[in-house]
Amino acid sequence: MTTQMSYMLPSAGYFDNWLILFEQISPYALADIGIGISIGVSVLGAAWGIFTTGSSLVGAAIKAPRIRSKNLISVIFCEAVAIYGVIIAIILSTKMGTPEAYAVNTDTEGCNTMAALRSSWPQLPGGGASCQGSLYMKNLLFPAYAIFNAGVCVGFSNLFCGVCVGITGSGCALADAQNGTLFVKILIIEIFGSALGLFGVIVGIIMSSPAYIK
Amino acid sequence: GILSQGGNTSPVPLPPPQSSCWRRKRAEMITFNLDDGFTEAVVRGYRSGILSQGDYSNLGQCDGLEDMRMHLAVTDYGNFLQNEPSPLQTMTISEKCTEKLVEEFNYIRCNASAELAKFLDYITYGYMIDNVILLLTGTLHERDTSELLEKCHPLGKFQSLATLAITTSPKDAYKLVLVDTPLAVYAQKCFTESQDFTELNIEVIRNTLYKAYLEDFYAYTQKLGGATADVMGEILRFEADRRAINITINSLDTELTKEGRGELYCNFGDLYPEGVMRLERADTQDAVRQAVESFGQYRELFQEDQFNRDKSLEDWFFEYEVKLNKLAFEQQFQYGVFYAYMKLKEQEVRNIVWIAECISQDQKSRINQYIPIF
Numbered sequence: 001m002t003t004q005m006s007y008m009l010p011s012a013g014y015f016d017n018w019l020i021l022f023e024q025i026s027p028y029a030l031a032d033i034g035i036g037i038s039i040g041v042s043v044l045g046a047a048w049g050i051f052t053t054g055s056s057l058v059g060a061a062i063k064a065p066r067i068r069s070k071n072l073i074s075v076i077f078c079e080a081v082a083i084y085g086v087i088i089a090i091i092l093s094t095k096m097g098t099p100e101a102y103a104v105n106t107d108t109e110g111c112n113t114m115a116a117l118r119s120s121w122p123q124l125p126g127g128g129a130s131c132q133g134s135l136y137m138k139n140l141l142f143p144a145y146a147i148f149n150a151g152v153c154v155g156f157s158n159l160f161c162g163v164c165v166g167i168t169g170s171g172c173a174l175a176d177a178q179n180g181t182l183f184v185k186i187l188i189i190e191i192f193g194s195a196l197g198l199f200g201v202i203v204g205i206i207m208s209s210p211a212y213i214k
Numbered sequence: 215g216i217l218s219q220g221g222n223t224s225p226v227p228l229p230p231p232q233s234s235c236w237r238r239k240r241a242e243m244i245t246f247n248l249d250d251g252f253t254e255a256v257v258r259g260y261r262s263g264i265l266s267q268g269d270y271s272n273l274g275q276c277d278g279l280e281d282m283r284m285h286l287a288v289t290d291y292g293n294f295l296q297n298e299p300s301p302l303q304t305m306t307i308s309e310k311c312t313e314k315l316v317e318e319f320n321y322i323r324c325n326a327s328a329e330l331a332k333f334l335d336y337i338t339y340g341y342m343i344d345n346v347i348l349l350l351t352g353t354l355h356e357r358d359t360s361e362l363l364e365k366c367h368p369l370g371k372f373q374s375l376a377t378l379a380i381t382t383s384p385k386d387a388y389k390l391v392l393v394d395t396p397l398a399v400y401a402q403k404c405f406t407e408s409q410d411f412t413e414l415n416i417e418v419i420r421n422t423l424y425k426a427y428l429e430d431f432y433a434y435t436q437k438l439g440g441a442t443a444d445v446m447g448e449i450l451r452f453e454a455d456r457r458a459i460n461i462t463i464n465s466l467d468t469e470l471t472k473e474g475r476g477e478l479y480c481n482f483g484d485l486y487p488e489g490v491m492r493l494e495r496a497d498t499q500d501a502v503r504q505a506v507e508s509f510g511q512y513r514e515l516f517q518e519d520q521f522n523r524d525k526s527l528e529d530w531f532f533e534y535e536v537k538l539n540k541l542a543f544e545q546q547f548q549y550g551v552f553y554a555y556m557k558l559k560e561q562e563v564r565n566i567v568w569i570a571e572c573i574s575q576d577q578k579s580r581i582n583q584y585i586p587i588f
Contacts, residue, residue: 052247059255063262167243170251171546174258 027144028099031213034151035092038204041155042085042162042197049078049166056170064177071176073187074169077194081162084201088154091205092147097213139214146211150204157200164193242440246547249327254546256325257555260318261543263290265562266588273569274581279307282570304570311563316368319556333438333549335396336431337556341370342397343427347420349378350387354411383410384419400426414469421461421478428454428480438549445542445550452538454483455512456531462493462502463527484509525583532585536561540587558587 053074061068172186246254265273269289276282279302283295294310295302323334345366352362359379366375374391381387388405392398404422409415428450435446458479465475476494480486485493485506492505503516515530535557542554565584572581 048244052244052251055247055251056255059252060259062256063259163244166247170247174255174546177255177259178262 027140027213028096030144031092031096031147034148035089035096036151037148037155038092038151039085039089039155042088042158043082045159045162045197046078046082046085047162048159049081049162049164049169050075052163052166053078053169053173057173060173060177066180067173067176067183070183071169071173074165074172074190077165077190078162078169080194081158081165081197084197085154085158088150088201088204092151092208095143095147095208095212143211143213146208147213150208150211153207154200154204157203158197161194161197161200164196165190168193242547250330250549253322253325253327253330254551256322257551258543260290261551261555261558264558264587265289265565267586270565270569270584270586273566274578276569276573279304279570279574282307282566282573286566304567304574307570308563308567311566312368315556315559315563318559319369322552329438330549330552333434334552336434337553338369339396339400339427339431340424341367342372342395343370343400343420343423345370345375346378346392346397346423347416349375350381350411350416350419351413353379354413354416383407384415397423397427400430418470418474418478421457424457425478425480428457429482432480432482435549441545441548442550445545445548446553449535449538449542449550449553451483452534454480455485455489455509456535458483458485458490458493459502459506459512459515459527460531462496462505463499466496466498466502484511529583529585532561532564536585536587561585562587 053071057067057071057074061071168186168190172183172190175182175186269285272285273282276285280300283298283302286295287293291311291314294314295307298306298310319334323331326334348366349359349362352365353359359376362379363376372395374394377391378387381390384405384407388398388401392401392405400423403426404419432447432450432454435450436443438446461475461478472494476490479490479494483490489505489509493502496502496505499516506512506515511534515527539554539557542550565587568584569581572578
């Protein structure tokens with residue numbers, strides 16, 4: 001046990017619960033993984049949608065070339081999903097501070113020095129009252145969680161949005177090839193589907209707006 | 215040969231090797247287009263080119279086959295009859311239409327993924343069986359081999375087909391020819407005798423081969439699971455029932471015994487097992503009617519027959535088959551559309567040939583007895 005124990009900050013009253021596992025993860029790691037998930041999983045959803053729609057479009061356009069240009073809208077809707085992911089990733093990236101913030105925020109308040117912990121083990125020094133409001137919690141852990149979960153929120157909602165728009169777009173291309181009047185009607189379904197990604201983006205922005213790693 | 219499975223002694227042909235079909239059962243919609251999106255879209259494009267009622271009424275009003283050539287040129291068929299010499303014959307129209315169908319099938323087969331290719335190969339086995347029987351019957355009646363080869367369906371041709379002409383007994387035919395083809399598994403059971411071929415012999419062989427093929431195909435589609443299993447299951451069950459009814463009716467008052475007849479029925483289908491049991495014991499047309507009456511979709515089969523002599527049993531079966539095949543297109547992300555397209559196109563060729571025959575034989579009154587598709 002070295003002075004590195006200073007970053008071990010329990011927020012519950014005891015050391016023996018599972019929350020410690022998550023709090024051991026560096027806040028920087030959490031935040032960056034969240035940014036990675038937001039762009040990576042969104043792109044997965046967009047790609048899924050594009051190949052689903054694209055393969056049907058290519059095949060159907062052989063016998064009905066007129067559908068070529070109109071049905072690219074489905075592909076554009078899928079692409080928009082990836083763009084949402086990129087936008088959120090950029091926004092979240094700007095909230096990442098530098099590691100200089102780390103040293104500032106892990107100062108002792110009698111809460112995570114070796115001496116204090118040893119004397120009060122297994123309980124927190126002072127019963128945990130002062131730990132909740134520590135700088136580590138406020139300036140590092142909170143933004144880290146916010147950024148991570150905003151990333152997860154955006155990434156997965158875009159994943160399912162992309163898959164949904166892709167399958168609908170495939171049906172749209174095939175239906176349009178048979179009967180041109182069906183295109184606009186099925187496009188409405190796709191518009192509703194792409195709203196799903198938008199919901200994720202809105203919630204992600206709201207979640208991450210108070211977060212900033214100073 | 216590499217395709218022979220000579221050691222198999224089970225009564226039912228071996229199932230095809232395991233494929234990665236697990237994902238189809240669970241996640242069809244999201245993974246189907248990975249491999250088969252393009253080919254499905256192509257086949258749906260072909261489907262939109264199937265002749266409509268308007269096309270048929272135009273064809274019906276033609277005065278001669280030259281007129282028909284002109285009318286077919288504006289449909290999806292295009293100028294396929296362009297290079298045919300002038301006194302056109304219905305045989306030529308039939309051949310060229312089938313040729314177009316074969317071209318479309320080959321295009322899809324070339325672009326097919328592994329699983330779809332296996333499915334399409336299953337479709338060709340039916341034609342292979344027809345060709346084998348054609349060759350054996352023709353040789354029995356001492357026809358010229360090259361003439362017979364020309365009549366064979368192109369999708370069922372395989373390399374050693376011509377060698378069948380020199381075989382005299384089933385065992386011979388199996389050892390020399392069939393053991394190297396995909397039909398080996400189906401032929402194991404019925405190609406064991408060493409007596410020579412006879413008329414009855416060949417009919418029984420045809421039906422036994424086809425029964426084994428249908429059962430294998432059905433087991434395969436059910437293994438694929440998901441929407442394919444549903445759609446193809448319905449179509450193939452009807453096929454099994456139709457064969458059961460036809461075999462029964464055609465073998466009333468012939469030398470085929472009831473046990474012999476019983477062995478030709480498939481082991482699946484809506485009529486299986488009770489209807490099939492009753493069909494096996496049927497002696498008269500009436501008994502056949504009673505056997506199938508309790509099955510809703512076949513109830514009107516024999517009633518309609520009595521009131522409307524123009525439409526035969528076969529026509530009713532064709533109509534029902536067309537209905538099931540049209541329904542196959544209602545679902546996306548499944549293989550049934552490929553099978554359904556082949557069958558609908560064949561029906562269309564039969565319709566065109568019917569109209570052509572009516573026109574050339576001057577029987578315009580019967581021209582509307584084709585089976586309308588769309």
